[in-house]
Amino acid sequence: MSDIGIKLIYWDRVLEAGFWILLTLFFYYLALRIQRALGGTPLANPVLLASAPIIALLSAADIWVGDYQMGGQALIWLLGPATVGLAVPLYRNFARVRSALVPMAVSLVVGSAVAVLSAVLIGDAMGASLETVRSLAPKSVTTPIAMGIAEEIGGYASLTAAFVIITGIIGAVFGAMFFNFCRISDARARGFAMGIAAHGIGTARAFQEDEVSGTFSGVAMALNGIVTALILPLLWLAFAG
Template sequence: MIDAALIWSYLTQGSLIWLTATILAFVAGDWCFRRTGRAPWANPVMLAILIIGALLLGTGTPYTTYFEGAQFVHFLLGPATVCLALPLYLNLGHVRRAALPMIAALLAGSATAVVSALAIAWAMGVRGGVLASLAPKSATAPVAIGISQQLGGEPTLTAALVLLTGIIGAIAVTPMLNALGLTDWRARGFATGVAAHGVGTARALQVNETAGAFAGIGMALNAVLTGILAPLVLHLFQ
């Protein structure tokens, strides 16, 4: 009789199993999300990460082995980021009418994200590559990883920080904006996209179509501005 551990070892050498595991983990997370009535704390991305993390830990599988199999999902982040131009184009009229408030919000949100992260980390004694990895954590993953590499950071750490930022933002955004009494879906969506990139944008789309469109706009514009601000602000802390 063939040993089960030997079969598992053989299967994990192929790329398909980890790609399949990633998709199934997200489907399971999304099922839980729907069963809880789309509760913010049951974010499907967060649940999928917990499932995959538990699977890797339980099987003793190195992350590098997992990533080799699931990297097709990572590759799709690039085309998905390019597609962010679509909501910007479709809402060009709204953007023109609200250009000044959006520019002000973009500058405030992007600058706050970069400066606060670096200032807190620097005050706690963080230096070097780790500090550089923090600078772009509020930009969408493909952009943030590219910025981190250019700044001498650690792309893997940046990717983890981007995910944490997005998940926390997606969980906190709805109750926080409700508490602030903010009812304009354009403002709610734009703020979410600037602060919580792709994960927050996905959450905004689930809540309201207009909010989702403006979240996509905010995420795209913040990615561009972060690429400009992150090197400048990081230089002040070095």
């Protein structure tokens, strides 16, 4: 196409993005192998196990993370269609979900309030800056919503994005152990709580365990995102504004 003087496709960029996607796939495959070798334990979280060596590699080679994200953006975009698939387990478990509307509503209200308030109060008590505390508030909500909320209440959207991911990994890694410790044994409760506290990364883990947990986790993630987006900025204005 270069003969008409306009480049329609930047092949070098496509190749570079493809390289980063393949690298990500390679480390994901390794992470899965490690997790399986360890009996599928949530402690060997694939997001953590795969992103750590990529971060190390980029730092060692002095490569800007933005270069990596040329490929990363494509995967982040694919998260949309993959998440839409939640409709299928939701359909299959529709009766289960419908019969649990009351526990879901109570858990949603209690869980989203605790997720926000505890992050704000603990961050403040530990002496974090005001901007950090504001960025902490929406940390349990899925990334795009959390970033929007952070901006509305005067936090840093980019900092919030990092908090959201770390929160998701904490929930995915320790959730099952913690639920066992607290004697929370109902698969629906475990999944729903995972989705409230640890959004999509928690949901990804819940689907590794069983479909009921995964379904309730996905529903909780969506509901918590909506509820927090609607209520948190109003509460913030009323009490801290």
